Amino acid sequence: MIRAFGKPDTATIGNYGIVKYGIPYNSDWLVEQHMERGQKPFEIISDLSYLNSILVKGNDGGWVEVENKIDLPADMTEREWAEARKEDLAQNRAETAENYVAIRDYILKNRENGKAATLRAGLDPIAPTAAKLEKQRRMLYRNFAVPPVSGAPIKPDVPVLPPPDDMRGGTVARTRPAHLEPAPMPAEKNSKFNRNKWDD
Numbered sequence: 001m002i003r004a005f006g007k008p009d010t011a012t013i014g015n016y017g018i019v020k021y022g023i024p025y026n027s028d029w030l031v032e033q034h035m036e037r038g039q040k041p042f043e044i045i046s047d048l049s050y051l052n053s054i055l056v057k058g059n060d061g062g063w064v065e066v067e068n069k070i071d072l073p074a075d076m077t078e079r080e081w082a083e084a085r086k087e088d089l090a091q092n093r094a095e096t097a098e099n100y101v102a103i104r105d106y107i108l109k110n111r112e113n114g115k116a117a118t119l120r121a122g123l124d125p126i127a128p129t130a131a132k133l134e135k136q137r138r139m140l141y142r143n144f145a146v147p148p149v150s151g152a153p154i155k156p157d158v159p160v161l162p163p164p165d166d167m168r169g170g171t172v173a174r175t176r177p178a179h180l181e182p183a184p185m186p187a188e189k190n191s192k193f194n195r196n197k198w199d200d
Contacts, residue, residue: 006047022146052075069148082140
């Protein structure tokens with residue numbers, strides 16, 4: 001289905017793999033292909049009606065499906081992803097650089113209230129033109145890449161603490177020897193038994 005209805009494009013591999021519409025796609029096979037090819041771009045095919053994976057053309061000329069690395073809900077469409085991204089930006093424009101958890105909550109909420117069904121079926125009252133859609137995509141996903149999920153999801157209200165910094169903690173340096181104080185000199189006591197004539 002992706003090969004038949006997808007859109008061909010080229011993309012390079014970054015820290016999160018291949019990022020398309022702000023979604024990272026990666027796999028062990030893609031890492032091996034990247035090690036052989038280097039920084040040359042890959043030919044890809046992506047389908048706006050199914051964002052869960054993309055097709056990547058390998059070094060041997062064959063196409064391989066590469067899945068997303070952020071645990072997207074099944075049968076994810078570009079219209080759902082864009083709508084969730086817009087709602088996320090509208091709610092908190094200052095702290096939405098890479099907040100996938102909030103976007104996922106919007107996606108699940110939209111699926112529950114039936115809005116996603118109309119988006120997937122293209123029943124939106126105002127159907128934008130292809131040029132307008134492409135402009136909206138550029139505005140939504142400019143400098144936006146969701147980091148891959150690692151471990152259990154984190155709630156949005158959990159405070160983000162900075163990682164431990166050895167430089168600030170003062171532990172990155174050559175160990176200095178302890179500063180030793182000179183031992184006090186023993187005090188001599190003069191008694192009347194060891195006095196001589198010079199003491200007077």
